[in-house]
Amino acid sequence: xxxxxxxxGFTLIELMIVVAIIGVLASLALPAYSNYTKKAKFAxxxxxxxxxxxxxxVCYQTEGALGLCDEFSELSLAATSxxxxxxxxxxxxxxxTATAGxxxxxxxxxxxxxxYTLTPTxxxxxxxxxxxxxxxxxx
Numbered sequence: 001x002x003x004x005x006x007x008x009g010f011t012l013i014e015l016m017i018v019v020a021i022i023g024v025l026a027s028l029a030l031p032a033y034s035n036y037t038k039k040a041k042f043a044x045x046x047x048x049x050x051x052x053x054x055x056x057x058v059c060y061q062t063e064g065a066l067g068l069c070d071e072f073s074e075l076s077l078a079a080t081s082x083x084x085x086x087x088x089x090x091x092x093x094x095x096x097t098a099t100a101g102x103x104x105x106x107x108x109x110x111x112x113x114x115x116y117t118l119t120p121t122x123x124x125x126x127x128x129x130x131x132x133x134x135x136x137x138x139x
Contacts, residue, residue, distance in 0.1 A: 035137060042111045042138040044087040049105040049116050051082050052091060053129060056101050056120065060127055066100040066120060087111050101127075114138055 055077040059069035070093050072079040082091050087108050094102035103118040114135035120127040133139035 038111050039138050041087045042107060042114060042116075042135075044085045045105050045107040045111060045114070045116050046139075048082040048085060048088045048091055049103050049118050049131075052077065052093065052103050052105075053118050053120075056093075056103070057127055060101075060120075060122070061125075066122060066127075067097065070095045070100040089113065111135075111138065 052075070055075040056066075056069050059075055060066060063069055063074075068074060072093065079091060082088065082105075087110050089106045089108045091106075092104050094100060094104070096102075099119065101120045105116045105118075107114045107116070112135060114133060116134075116139070117132045119130045119132075121130065122128075131139070
């Protein structure tokens with residue numbers, strides 16, 4: 001009589017191959033996940049810029065000139081109310097005549113200190129806004 005030997009588990013090489021595959025997949029997934037979380041955090045920076053943009057829009061509609069709407073004291077918005085987020089380092093409104101009303105929001109280190117800039121252009125009594133991100137991966 002022959003003894004039948006049945007396989008009762010995985011060999012060491014099969015287990016090592018599975019561990020290697022899992023390692024490769026993890027090394028590809030972690031950087032993508034990190035970028036995804038930074039992009040989600042950058043939404044707070046964009047939101048802070050949008051709040052200031054809305055206030056400038058309202059001020060421009062009532063005052064009729066960007067020069068009268070380029071400081072937080074002229075808006076119905078406190079600077080601290082838009083910079084109190086964990087991912088927002090600062091919000092500034094340009095007061096230079098040529099670029100009055102230009103908003104620059106700087107993110108915290110959690111979003112690589114990326115900036116989000118909104119530039120207004122007056123046209124027919126309304127403002128048209130152009131936005132630019134310093135890190136295109138976030139926008």
